Amino acid sequence: MRPLTSIDLRGVWASLLLPLGSDDAIDFGRLSSQLDTLVAAGLDGLYAHGTAGEFQTLTEPEFDRINELLTAACETASLPFQLGASHPSAQLSLSRVRRAAALSPSAIQVVLPDWLPLNDQEAVAFLTRVAAAADGVPLVLYNPPHAKTRVEPALLVELARAVPTLVGLKSAGGDEEWFDQALDSGLSLFVPGHFLASMTQLGAHGSYSNVAALSPAGAVRWSELIRTDPEAALDVERRIGEFFAEHIAPLQSAGLSNPALDKFLAAVGGWADVGTRVRWPMTFATQRQVDAAQPAARRLLPELFEASW
Numbered sequence: 001m002r003p004l005t006s007i008d009l010r011g012v013w014a015s016l017l018l019p020l021g022s023d024d025a026i027d028f029g030r031l032s033s034q035l036d037t038l039v040a041a042g043l044d045g046l047y048a049h050g051t052a053g054e055f056q057t058l059t060e061p062e063f064d065r066i067n068e069l070l071t072a073a074c075e076t077a078s079l080p081f082q083l084g085a086s087h088p089s090a091q092l093s094l095s096r097v098r099r100a101a102a103l104s105p106s107a108i109q110v111v112l113p114d115w116l117p118l119n120d121q122e123a124v125a126f127l128t129r130v131a132a133a134a135d136g137v138p139l140v141l142y143n144p145p146h147a148k149t150r151v152e153p154a155l156l157v158e159l160a161r162a163v164p165t166l167v168g169l170k171s172a173g174g175d176e177e178w179f180d181q182a183l184d185s186g187l188s189l190f191v192p193g194h195f196l197a198s199m200t201q202l203g204a205h206g207s208y209s210n211v212a213a214l215s216p217a218g219a220v221r222w223s224e225l226i227r228t229d230p231e232a233a234l235d236v237e238r239r240i241g242e243f244f245a246e247h248i249a250p251l252q253s254a255g256l257s258n259p260a261l262d263k264f265l266a267a268v269g270g271w272a273d274v275g276t277r278v279r280w281p282m283t284f285a286t287q288r289q290v291d292a293a294q295p296a297a298r299r300l301l302p303e304l305f306e307a308s309w
Contacts, residue, residue: 003138004106006167009188010205011044012223014212015052020277034272039077041216049084052262057279071103080106088114097133107138117148120155127163140168153181160185170208179203194240197226197233214265218304239300247293260284268293
């Protein structure tokens with residue numbers, strides 16, 4: 001697969017979600033079916049082992065098996081793909097990076113080690129060694145809001161200068177001033193899916209999309225609308241926000257994690273047999289909550305569920 005650059009890392013990407021049995025074992029048959037649907041959805045790419053993929057819960061054999069499935073499917077379809085190699089341990093992350101790089105993905109996603117915060121020098125040292133382990137495969141830094149080490153624009157510019165194979169950042173984004181400073185890094189900036197229309201106007205280049213968790217094909221149609229009719233796309237974003245306020249915010253307030261929320265969205269969308277279960281000890285949404293949200297999603301967001309709109 002051709003390596004990504006900061007110029008061609010763009011668009012809407014979707015995450016693999018773990019279909020789990022009652023014993024928390026991954027159902028690889030359901031995972032393969034989900035992968036078939038995602039490959040056919042028209043997305044710009046797929047990735048594995050982000051937060052929504054519950055990467056921190058995976059055994060190493062599970063990590064490798066998911067990588068092999070994703071690699072085979074995307075290579076067959078000539079679809080760009082990224083492998084997350086993140087782990088709270090820097091040492092285990094390095095091992096995952098080496099094994100992921102051997103599969104020649106379009107890029108590898110990593111987080112900074114997350115038990116203790118890093119200073120700027122340590123962040124540079126970590127990414128420098130990760131780049132060496134990746135052996136030329138491009139890197140995307142994932143810096144979620146809950147990360148111990150917050151990568152502000154000044155550090156992002158320093159990291160981009162120190163690590164030439166770093167091509168992108170996955171983060172919560174920010175305001176106009178944040179984008180003005182972060183764009184100086186020359187990296188591709190990916191933001192939360194539900195803010196893609198407004199943040200594209202600020203300079204964002206794409207999203208590892210929670211909207212794709214709700215409807216992969218619908219997220220693709222919305223991304224096309226962002227390019228062709230920005231004002232209409234902003235109205236869709238407003239209604240996504242209305243749906244999130246009504247059905248996601250209460251689950252967040254109840255303490256559900258981001259993986260649980262993404263699986264809830266997939267269950268509401270009904271595009272794959274993912275289920276709402278996340279791995280122990282995390283809690284997850286009920287079928288009753290899914291059933292209550294489905295009519296609202298289709299009423300507020302027909303663009304995501306109807307191919308001819």
